[in-house]
Amino acid sequence: MNLEINLRKIKAISMKEFMDNVRNKWVLALSLIFLVLTIVFSYFGGATSGGSVEFQGYEDTVAALSTIAAMLLPIIAIMLGYGTVISERENGSLGVVLGCPVSRFDVIIGKFFGLGAVLLVTIFLGFGISGVIVGALAGFSGGLEYFLFMVLTFLFSFFFLGFSILMSTLANKRSTAIAGGLVIFFSGMIAGTILFGIWVATGGDMGAMLDQVMSGGTFELPDWLWAGYYFSFMDIYPMGSMEIFGASDFMGYQFDYPGFINAPYIFAWFTFLSALTFVSSLLMFNKKDL
Amino acid sequence: MGIGDCPANPYILEYLTSSKSDIMTENDHVIKTSGLGKSFKQVRAVDDLSLTVNKGDIYGFLGPNGAGKTTTIKLILDLVQSDGGEIWLNGINITEGGVSVREGIGYLPERAQFYRNLTAIQTLEFFAELKGVDKEQCDELLAKVGMDRWRDKKMGTFSKGMVQLVGVAQSLLGNPHLLILDEPTSGLDPRWSRVLKDIMLEMNAQGTTIFFSSHLLSEVQELCNRIAILNQGKLVIEDTVANVSGGMTHKPKLVIRVSGDAGKAVEALRAGGFEEITVHGNQISVPVESTEKSKVLQLLAEAQIGIEDFKTVEPSLEDAFMGYIGNEAVTGGVMNEP
Numbered sequence: 330m331n332l333e334i335n336l337r338k339i340k341a342i343s344m345k346e347f348m349d350n351v352r353n354k355w356v357l358a359l360s361l362i363f364l365v366l367t368i369v370f371s372y373f374g375g376a377t378s379g380g381s382v383e384f385q386g387y388e389d390t391v392a393a394l395s396t397i398a399a400m401l402l403p404i405i406a407i408m409l410g411y412g413t414v415i416s417e418r419e420n421g422s423l424g425v426v427l428g429c430p431v432s433r434f435d436v437i438i439g440k441f442f443g444l445g446a447v448l449l450v451t452i453f454l455g456f457g458i459s460g461v462i463v464g465a466l467a468g469f470s471g472g473l474e475y476f477l478f479m480v481l482t483f484l485f486s487f488f489f490l491g492f493s494i495l496m497s498t499l500a501n502k503r504s505t506a507i508a509g510g511l512v513i514f515f516s517g518m519i520a521g522t523i524l525f526g527i528w529v530a531t532g533g534d535m536g537a538m539l540d541q542v543m544s545g546g547t548f549e550l551p552d553w554l555w556a557g558y559y560f561s562f563m564d565i566y567p568m569g570s571m572e573i574f575g576a577s578d579f580m581g582y583q584f585d586y587p588g589f590i591n592a593p594y595i596f597a598w599f600t601f602l603s604a605l606t607f608v609s610s611l612l613m614f615n616k617k618d619l
Numbered sequence: 620m621g622i623g624d625c626p627a628n629p630y631i632l633e634y635l636t637s638s639k640s641d642i643m644t645e646n647d648h649v650i651k652t653s654g655l656g657k658s659f660k661q662v663r664a665v666d667d668l669s670l671t672v673n674k675g676d677i678y679g680f681l682g683p684n685g686a687g688k689t690t691t692i693k694l695i696l697d698l699v700q701s702d703g704g705e706i707w708l709n710g711i712n713i714t715e716g717g718v719s720v721r722e723g724i725g726y727l728p729e730r731a732q733f734y735r736n737l738t739a740i741q742t743l744e745f746f747a748e749l750k751g752v753d754k755e756q757c758d759e760l761l762a763k764v765g766m767d768r769w770r771d772k773k774m775g776t777f778s779k780g781m782v783q784l785v786g787v788a789q790s791l792l793g794n795p796h797l798l799i800l801d802e803p804t805s806g807l808d809p810r811w812s813r814v815l816k817d818i819m820l821e822m823n824a825q826g827t828t829i830f831f832s833s834h835l836l837s838e839v840q841e842l843c844n845r846i847a848i849l850n851q852g853k854l855v856i857e858d859t860v861a862n863v864s865g866g867m868t869h870k871p872k873l874v875i876r877v878s879g880d881a882g883k884a885v886e887a888l889r890a891g892g893f894e895e896i897t898v899h900g901n902q903i904s905v906p907v908e909s910t911e912k913s914k915v916l917q918l919l920a921e922a923q924i925g926i927e928d929f930k931t932v933e934p935s936l937e938d939a940f941m942g943y944i945g946n947e948a949v950t951g952g953v954m955n956e957p
């Protein structure tokens with residue numbers, strides 16, 4: 330099996346994936362969800378952090394929005410991707426596709442493009458339109474940063490999409506594929522807790538830290554802990570989102586990040602992770618019996 | 620077969636005029652496998668299989684359930700990885716040829732469902748894109764399999780047979796030089812089964828080689844010039860239909876319905892030297908050489924047994940098939956040692 334690339338075939342496969350999600354109204358539904366979410370968090374988000382109920386600027390909107398997006402987008406991405414290979418293997422259509430002069434590379438790249446386009450379009454439509462509305466009501470300052478936030482949001486969700494496509498190529502049953510997707514979702518949710526657990530177990534003083542940050546001061550955490558946060562995907566994404574605005578918010582408090590927690594690194598990290606899922610999917614799929 | 624015999628197929632033309640002259644001599648073999656093997660966890664599904672499908676053949680691939688027919692087809696199309704042996708398509712080793720070795724091949728899988736949310740025409744157009752062929756022919760092909768009325772209905776709403784017919788149309792896209800069909804008539808009613816067989820004959824007359832698996836010996840006997848019988852992953856025989864059915868030691872059978880006691884008839888025949896007699900109710904059958912037929916009837920007349928009816932049954936592919944695979948109800952490949 331080899332890596333011949335044929336643009337026409339890749340386009341046909343990715344268009345089919347994308348159009349499936351247009352036809353079943355997912356593209357519409359997701360765009361609306363993202364739009365409503367942004368408006369709601371921009372308008373009410375300020376109240377939860379002690380501000381007033383009115384439209385906030387981009388930075389405050391993103392601060393409120395990114396923590397919920399960190400939960401929602403992985404779920405959406407996993408739902409988009411987990412069935413894409415396994416269900417076509419189960420119903421036999423993948424055999425017909427690969428019985429054509431089509432390479433396994435074409436199929437995988439077509440699926441990454443097509444489903445990635447679903448995320449790209451819905452994120453840029455949903456967050457984009459609402460971003461314009463927010464800007465019109467609360468001012469356009471920070472607009473570029475907001476745009477970069479959308480890019481990071483796409484990269485973040487694309488990684489989860491890639492991971493679920495990888496699960497879909499590995500699994501021999503749909504249920505296994507979704508279980509694999511859920512594993513990364515939950516591991517992302519508990520990673521931060523585990524990291525702090527290790528820190529406390531190795532002599533970290535949680536009480537001192539809380540006293541310090543709640544009184545408005547900053548607190549130094551060890552570098553390894555921060556480095557570990559690169560594997561706590563649902564934390565590093567909102568941290569990156571705030572870094573874009575030059576704010577070092579973490580769980581709503583101010584911390585002194587080490588230099589390696591910065592927006593460009595976080596962008597690069599999710600790009601790297603996405604590429605990793607792509608290459609792994611390709612390698613795994615090349616060996617699969619249909 | 621020369622270039623002029625299949626002008627409709629640009630792939631063959633391109634291939635024949637390509638510079639790969641060293642493999643031209645191999646080019647009469649459209650499909651060739653050598654020592655092909657495949658194990659799934661506990662099962663040896665295909666074992667040391669060497670087949671040759673020649674250009675212009677209608678090649679029937681027979682075997683009981685679980686014999687390894689589908690696995691062989693998937694190996695040929697590189698959908699499943701072999702664990703031994705080699706495969707050539709048009710003389711090109713499939714591990715070296717890249718995706719282009721599958722150009723000009725139409726494939727109809729066993730039980731394909733396709734995409735439930737695509738319409739019949741969208742399905743064909745999608746596969747036309749993947750094959751890099753003109754989409755214009757999609758409507759024509761739907762009409763050919765009687766699915767033009769359902770052109771804009773979703774595949775998910777179709778019956779099994781309707782899906783199969785769209786699958787057939789899909790396999791015909793781009794006027795393939797080789798059709799690989801896995802139980803093509805399964806799920807089709809007699810009328811559409813007939814239409815499909817006519818399409819196969821018509822395509823073959825235009826130069827298309829056809830390789831298909833089947834359980835239906837009658838259709839194999841009707842359509843094929845060559846057949847292979849597979850049992851438990853192993854090739855039992857590969858030859859012309861005539862040689863396979865004629866090569867058996869089976870004699871023709873004389874089947875007689877007697878009016879009286881079948882037991883008495885059997886006694887009379889045994890006394891006359893006929894040993895292998897089978898009885899079903901008042902029907903007895905005796906394997907005989909053609910010169911012995913009158914002797915059997917005479918023996919019965921002498922024993923004063925009334926004959927209601929009789930006929931001669933020539934040895935069929937079915938007898939040959941049962942003879943080759945044995946009567947044990949074996950399904951599946953050989954179990955591997957744990």
Ligand SMILES: Nc1ncnc2c1ncn2[C@@H]1O[C@H](COP(=O)(O)OP(=O)(O)OP(=O)(O)O)[C@@H](O)[C@H]1O
Pocket residue numbers: 618619659660662663664682683684685686687688689690691729950951952
């Ligand atoms: N993906 C698979 N995993 C495990 N075993 C398999 C797989 N595919 C086929 N087998 C086994 O390989 C053997 C051959 O199966 P195959 O489907 O090739 O038979 P077949 O001749 O096409 O049968 P049928 O006439 O029923 O379609 C069977 O024992 C089957 O159980």
Ligand SMILES: [Mg+2]
Pocket residue numbers: 688689690729801
């Ligand atoms: Mg089969």
